[in-house]
Amino acid sequence: MSADYSLGKTLAMIKEGDSLTVTQAIEERDIFLYLGLTNDNNPLFTQTAYAAQTEYQHAVVPQVLLAGIMTSAISKHLPGPGSNVVNISINFIQPVLHGETLTFSFKVIRVDRTRELVTLSIAAENVRQQRVLDAVILVTPPKAPTDQ
Structure with a gap:
């Protein structure tokens, strides 16, 4: 039986220094799809009048949406289809405002062949x-995949 999908890079194909750059505009639509899916009603994410009274002065993008952009790039590109995220550590340095465009720079910094993990x-x-x-x-x- 043939598969109708292609897998991303296997452990043997990945080397330290491999990189990827992804640019993503964060549109209102993306934010409201995320909020609808998670039922997150934080006014900092949606209420312009409220956000204007905060230190941010504008509504901000939910942090988990930014994490989703990163994991999506991993699933699509590096390592690609068939990969599985097992741990995430994120430092949010400053808020991202609605409508901003971000450039994400990915770099393989470690390939652990014994544990079969890529960092x-x-x-x-x-x-x-x-x-x-x-x-x-x-x-x-x-x-x-292994045949069963």
Whole structure:
């Protein structure tokens, strides 16, 4: 039986220094889809009048939505389809405002062949080249399915 999908990079194909850059505009639609899915009613994410009274002065993007952009890039590109995120550590340096465009820079910083794990370092910047987050994500790369 043939598979109708392609797998991403296996552990043998990945090396330290491999990299990926993803640019993503964060649109209102994305934010409201996330909020609808999670039922998150934080006024800091949705209420412009409330957010204007805070230190941020504007509604901000939910942090978990930013994590989702990173894990999506991992699932799609590096290592790619079939990979599984097993640990995430994120430092949110400054808030991301609605409508901002971010550039995420991914780099493989460790390949642990014994534990079959890849460690990715991610940094994201806005168009003003301000760092908005740093992350380290551990991933198990895809493995070819075994016949049963």
